[in-house]
Amino acid sequence: MLFRTAPSKPDFEREVMPHLRLLYGVALRMTRAEGDAEDLVQETVLRAYRFWDSFEAGTNCKAWLLRILTNSFRNRYREREREQEILDEVESCDAHLGQFQGQNPRDAESALFGRMLSRDVEKALADLPGEFRLPVILADLEDLSYKEIADVMGCPAGTVMSRLYRGRRLLQKRLHDYAVESGIIRGQQETAGKAEAQVVDLEGFRKMKQEGG
Amino acid sequence: MGMNCSEADAIMYAFVDGELSGSDRTAYEAHLMSCDACARATRLQSRFKAALRGHLPRPEVPEGLHQRLHRALEAEPTVRRQWPWQAYPRIFTVAIAAAAAVVLLVASPRRSPSSPVLEQALSTFHHDVPLDVLSQSCAAVTDWFRGKLDFTMPPPAGADRALCQGGRLVNVRERFAAYVVYQAPAGHRLGLMVFPADDDLAFGPRRRTLGGRDVYVGSSRGVSTAAYHGPDGLTYVFTADLDEDALAHWVETVYLQRR
Numbered sequence: 001m002l003f004r005t006a007p008s009k010p011d012f013e014r015e016v017m018p019h020l021r022l023l024y025g026v027a028l029r030m031t032r033a034e035g036d037a038e039d040l041v042q043e044t045v046l047r048a049y050r051f052w053d054s055f056e057a058g059t060n061c062k063a064w065l066l067r068i069l070t071n072s073f074r075n076r077y078r079e080r081e082r083e084q085e086i087l088d089e090v091e092s093c094d095a096h097l098g099q100f101q102g103q104n105p106r107d108a109e110s111a112l113f114g115r116m117l118s119r120d121v122e123k124a125l126a127d128l129p130g131e132f133r134l135p136v137i138l139a140d141l142e143d144l145s146y147k148e149i150a151d152v153m154g155c156p157a158g159t160v161m162s163r164l165y166r167g168r169r170l171l172q173k174r175l176h177d178y179a180v181e182s183g184i185i186r187g188q189q190e191t192a193g194k195a196e197a198q199v200v201d202l203e204g205f206r207k208m209k210q211e212g213g
Numbered sequence: 214m215g216m217n218c219s220e221a222d223a224i225m226y227a228f229v230d231g232e233l234s235g236s237d238r239t240a241y242e243a244h245l246m247s248c249d250a251c252a253r254a255t256r257l258q259s260r261f262k263a264a265l266r267g268h269l270p271r272p273e274v275p276e277g278l279h280q281r282l283h284r285a286l287e288a289e290p291t292v293r294r295q296w297p298w299q300a301y302p303r304i305f306t307v308a309i310a311a312a313a314a315v316v317l318l319v320a321s322p323r324r325s326p327s328s329p330v331l332e333q334a335l336s337t338f339h340h341d342v343p344l345d346v347l348s349q350s351c352a353a354v355t356d357w358f359r360g361k362l363d364f365t366m367p368p369p370a371g372a373d374r375a376l377c378q379g380g381r382l383v384n385v386r387e388r389f390a391a392y393v394v395y396q397a398p399a400g401h402r403l404g405l406m407v408f409p410a411d412d413d414l415a416f417g418p419r420r421r422t423l424g425g426r427d428v429y430v431g432s433s434r435g436v437s438t439a440a441y442h443g444p445d446g447l448t449y450v451f452t453a454d455l456d457e458d459a460l461a462h463w464v465e466t467v468y469l470q471r472r
Contacts, residue, residue, distance in 0.1 A: 009286050018387055025271045038278055045282050049289055121268040139230055140265045143384040146232050164226055172261065202227060
């Protein structure tokens with residue numbers, strides 16, 4: 001039985017189905033519609049089946065499946081090419097949780113954590129461009145490690161870190177804006193943007209430390 | 214020598230995500246001790262991460278999706294495969310790992326644990342991962358997990374005898390699990406990982422009967438472990454920088470206390 005030429009579908013299913021909840025969760029956060037998420041998961045599973053012989057034994061099946069899922073998503077939904085615009089938004093305003101630290105930090109915190117609506121959080125996350133949204137979903141909602149996220153995104157861990165950094169700050173800026181719009185907290189005069197270059201990966205950090213002293 | 218705020222900012226998320234270790238982590242923590250602004254920013258980011266998870270819990274897989282996928286696969290032509298290690302990559306990996314584990318066990322019989330879940334519990338404990346919720350009250354920590362897990366986190370039977378530090382969601386075998394850190398006696402730290410397991414996990418050779426239950430104990434790299442399958446379908450894995458007897462005593466009095 002060991003040397004069969006065609007593996008049965010049950011073998012494949014046994015391997016892939018344990019990841020279904022993860023795949024569906026990520027698909028839903030990416031597409032925001034249950035029907036679309038199901039379609040995306042189906043496409044992912046069928047592709048995985050077709051390319052099953054390209055899956056390297058001993059490597060991370062979870063990351064491999066998520067890579068197929070995100071590629072399928074990109075092909076399907078041809079994301080708006082507005083990344084640069086977004087980047088400018090992040091950089092022009094060093095706005096993030098710091099902005100919640102208003103005159104009375106306790107008020108601001110309770111506004112953010114207590115009164116923030118799940119609907120707003122969902123919308124703010126969904127509005128992030130995919131390059132930033134995916135690492136935030138994988139790190140914060142699915143608890144993947146940087147290495148696993150790097151495997152999924154096919155990029156170095158340093159890139160994962162800088163995208164997480166920007167994605168989270170953008171998300172926080174938007175939630176802050178919602179909170180101001182809906183009057184939950186009072187807006188603040190923006191402080192002059194920090195001009196210094198941000199180093200957001202470990203390699204860069206170690207280098208900076210060495211140079212500094 | 215000390216870290217400045219700009220350097221700290223660069224790796225704050227790595228700290229919050231539990232990705233810092235060794236001297237980087239020590240340096241970061243030293244900076245937090247001396248800088249209120251960074252300590253506060255770190256705490257906010259940590260809370261934000263937890264709040265995101267709280268607002269956007271993992272959705273349930275819709276009822277019909279399994280059948281739909283099964284049918285779609287049925288319609289697919291069969292994939293060609295020649296070699297068993299290609300056909301069963303995972304099984305072979307597991308088999309090789311098991312063979313290696315057997316070799317290890319034979320070579321050094323005192324080297325427990327061998328189970329991946331125990332390894333994960335140990336590594337979570339060693340890394341001292343940042344916590345999503347901080348509270349001394351175990352009831353508050355248990356409460357925090359409500360709605361974030363696909364099982365109900367039970368409070369310890371002897372809750373009034375235990376003090377907590379906090380809790381965090383972790384990923385065990387592709388599912389969310391609860392990780393609670395207790396303040397053990399004499400300044401020691403104790404971690405507990407709780408997750409549902411349908412199968413019996415092999416937890417190592419030494420078995421004790423505590424509070425009428427079979428508990429598997431072991432130790433590795435200065436940390437003791439204790440693990441058992443609860444009658445509630447949940448698996449409990451304890452790790453602590455205590456010796457085996459002290460950990461067993463704690464588990465028995467706080468967790469397995471007969472009512």
